[in-house]
Amino acid sequence: xxxxxxxxxNFDKVLDSIPLGLMKLRDDYTVIFWNxxxxxxxxxxxxxxxxxxxxTVFPAxxxxxxxxxxxxxxxxxxxxxxxxxxxxPLVPSVLRDGTMRSQHTIVTSIPAExxxxxxxALLSMQDVTELTTxxxxxRKMRDQAEEEVKExxxxxxxxxxxxxxxxxxNEELAQFAYVAxxxxxxxxxxxxxxxxxxxxxxxxxxxxxxxxxxxxxxxGAERMRNLIQALLSYSRVSSNKRPLEETDLxxxxxxxxxxxxxxxxxxxxxxxxxxxxxxxxxxxxMEQLFQNLITxxxxxxxxxxxxxVIVTVKEQDDFWEFAVADNGxxxxxxxxxxxxxxxxxxxxxxxxxxxxxxxxxxxKIVELHKGKIHATSRHGETDTGTTISFTISKNKKHxxxxxxxxxxxxxx
Amino acid sequence: xxxxxxxIDTLREIVNIGFGxxxxxxxxxxxxxxxxxxPIIKEITAARIADYMTFSNDEDLSSVKxxxxxxxxxxxxxxxxxxxxxxxxxxxxxxxxxxxDLLAMQGGALxxxxxxxxxxxxxxxxxxxxxRMRYSLPSYSKRNLDDIIExxxxxxxxxxxxxxxxxxxxxxxxxxxxxxxxxxxxxxxFYDSLNKYLKKVMx
Numbered sequence: 242x243x244x245x246x247x248x249x250x251n252f253d254k255v256l257d258s259i260p261l262g263l264m265k266l267r268d269d270y271t272v273i274f275w276n277x278x279x280x281x282x283x284x285x286x287x288x289x290x291x292x293x294x295x296x297t298v299f300p301a302x303x304x305x306x307x308x309x310x311x312x313x314x315x316x317x318x319x320x321x322x323x324x325x326x327x328x329x330p331l332v333p334s335v336l337r338d339g340t341m342r343s344q345h346t347i348v349t350s351i352p353a354e355x356x357x358x359x360x361x362a363l364l365s366m367q368d369v370t371e372l373t374t375x376x377x378x379x380r381k382m383r384d385q386a387e388e389e390v391k392e393x394x395x396x397x398x399x400x401x402x403x404x405x406x407x408x409x410x411n412e413e414l415a416q417f418a419y420v421a422x423x424x425x426x427x428x429x430x431x432x433x434x435x436x437x438x439x440x441x442x443x444x445x446x447x448x449x450x451x452x453x454x455x456x457x458x459x460x461g462a463e464r465m466r467n468l469i470q471a472l473l474s475y476s477r478v479s480s481n482k483r484p485l486e487e488t489d490l491x492x493x494x495x496x497x498x499x500x501x502x503x504x505x506x507x508x509x510x511x512x513x514x515x516x517x518x519x520x521x522x523x524x525x526x527m528e529q530l531f532q533n534l535i536t537x538x539x540x541x542x543x544x545x546x547x548x549x550v551i552v553t554v555k556e557q558d559d560f561w562e563f564a565v566a567d568n569g570x571x572x573x574x575x576x577x578x579x580x581x582x583x584x585x586x587x588x589x590x591x592x593x594x595x596x597x598x599x600x601x602x603x604x605k606i607v608e609l610h611k612g613k614i615h616a617t618s619r620h621g622e623t624d625t626g627t628t629i630s631f632t633i634s635k636n637k638k639h640x641x642x643x644x645x646x647x648x649x650x651x652x653x
Numbered sequence: 654x655x656x657x658x659x660x661i662d663t664l665r666e667i668v669n670i671g672f673g674x675x676x677x678x679x680x681x682x683x684x685x686x687x688x689x690x691x692p693i694i695k696e697i698t699a700a701r702i703a704d705y706m707t708f709s710n711d712e713d714l715s716s717v718k719x720x721x722x723x724x725x726x727x728x729x730x731x732x733x734x735x736x737x738x739x740x741x742x743x744x745x746x747x748x749x750x751x752x753x754d755l756l757a758m759q760g761g762a763l764x765x766x767x768x769x770x771x772x773x774x775x776x777x778x779x780x781x782x783x784x785r786m787r788y789s790l791p792s793y794s795k796r797n798l799d800d801i802i803e804x805x806x807x808x809x810x811x812x813x814x815x816x817x818x819x820x821x822x823x824x825x826x827x828x829x830x831x832x833x834x835x836x837x838x839x840x841x842x843f844y845d846s847l848n849k850y851l852k853k854v855m856x
Binding site: 324326349 | 765780785
């Protein structure tokens with residue numbers, strides 16, 4: 242007997258040191274075992290609870306969802322699980338921070354000590370607070386990350402909408418510029434025509450001041466006509482969309498040089514052109530691009546200098562890089578990007594006539610061919626001049642002409 | 654020796670009572686009425702399991718297993734197809750079907766739901782055997798049918814009893830096919846218990 246008592250006592254000690262809440266209930270819900278862990282969790286000593294009905298202390302045990310399942314256990318049925326995910330703790334236990342301890346409970350049926358036909362219920366409660374907290378923290382972090390992703394998606398969507406609106410607005414503006422410049426031509430032609438008529442018919446009846454006023458008015462109308470024409474040309478670059486076609490740029494540049502033949506001869510210019518490739522481009526726009534760049538190279542020169550123009554091409558992996566270099570007056574470094582803006586002039590129209598639209602049109606053409614354009618300038622004592630470089634996206638279908646030879650073709 | 658039709662009817666009745674117990678508990682937890690179709694009972698060999706399943710062999714299934722011993726010994730395996738399991742856990746936890754939270758919760762919650770189903774049936778079955786049964790803890794796992802057959806059934810010729818029932822909860826739009834497989838040994842003792850139970854009920 243002494244031996245048995247010793248074994249039981251030791252076993253109780255074992256149950257007390259297990260990190261689980263353990264409780265044993267008789268089939269009438271009377272508490273017959275209450276381990277130390279439960280004493281710690283609930284602050285209820287075993288002396289104060291053993292012999293009491295558990296549902297008088299913890300009313301949840303009387304709820305139907307538990308009592309039905311406990312009846313199975315008291316009949317010797319299989320173990321029941323009360324997971325922390327589906328149930329509030331059966332034995333509420335408040336932690337130091339005021340939160341409730343999370344419990345995963347397994348209830349097992351064991352034969353009653355003094356009656357082989359009866360079964361007791363052994364409740365084994367595992368503290369899963371830390372795990373639950375970790376899961377909740379992870380969920381919070383994940384929810385936060387999801388919120389951030391949603392917010393970023395919202396911003397991206399807003400940017401996309403803005404970008405589409407900007408594109409639409411630009412298209413509308415381009416359409417407006419085209420329509421406005423086109424429609425302005427007619428009334429301007431009328432103003433210009435009547436001013437010319439006044440000048441012809443009434444010139445001898447006007448005093449000197451009157452003649453001067455008419456001269457200014459005619460000159461102003463002429464300049465306005467030039468500006469409108471330039472604006473219209475600029476608008477047409479975007480609005481006149483033609484399909485890209487394989488184009489031999491040698492032919493294009495030949496046409497340009499033919500048009501500039503008188504100018505080249507008058508100034509005795511030295512124009513060198515490399516052999517060009519065949520590329521997929523808008524042929525008309527390419528002609529306009531080379532026309533503007535070579536014209537500028539011939540135009541912005543000092544009076545005492547023989548113009549020298551060199552047009553080169555380099556093959557890169559994905560694009561062709563062209564350059565039109567001259568020995569002209571050059572551009573101040575801070576003006577190198579400004580010159581591609583609309584109506585930007587660095588000199589008076591008396592010095593170098595023009596509407597200030599040529600390079601803006603060049604930029605537009607290059608961009609429509611998915612390329613880039615920029616200017617660099619030299620300001621040495623003996624070496625001055627400007628190089629305008631631009632790229633044209635390469636099409637793999639294109640032939641790959643030999644770029645080895647450089648020949649002078651200005652006087653072809 | 655195959656089951657007689659009266660043994661099949663008796664087992665259907667016992668399983669039906671077990672499902673009824675399970676429905677009572679789940680009704681309470683879901684706060685909604687569970688409806689059940691009378692289960693289909695078949696004795697088959699392990700090799701033919703796949704022939705009786707409505708899901709594909711590689712679909713993820715939630716399974717809960719309970720080993721038992723006593724006058725007879727064996728195991729009961731409960732299978733829920735993935736989406737049905739998710740819908741039940743969703744109804745119990747309030748998490749939306751298809752979310753990662755629900756999948757994370759599924760294990761613990763389904764182990765409990767599965768144990769409720771198995772407990773209902775095993776308690777009912779245990780009552781017919783006139784002897785104490787011992788049970789393992791219900792264990793949950795997520796596997797496909799091929800894995801289950803390979804792991805839980807020794808040989809293709811092994812006999813098992815298949816119980817399939819359809820449960821639905823109209824309020825919560827839940828429709829689940831529940832499959833139970835009983836691997837019992839010795840089968841003649843089990844059949845004898847069924848015969849005795851039938852005689853007792855008939856009297």
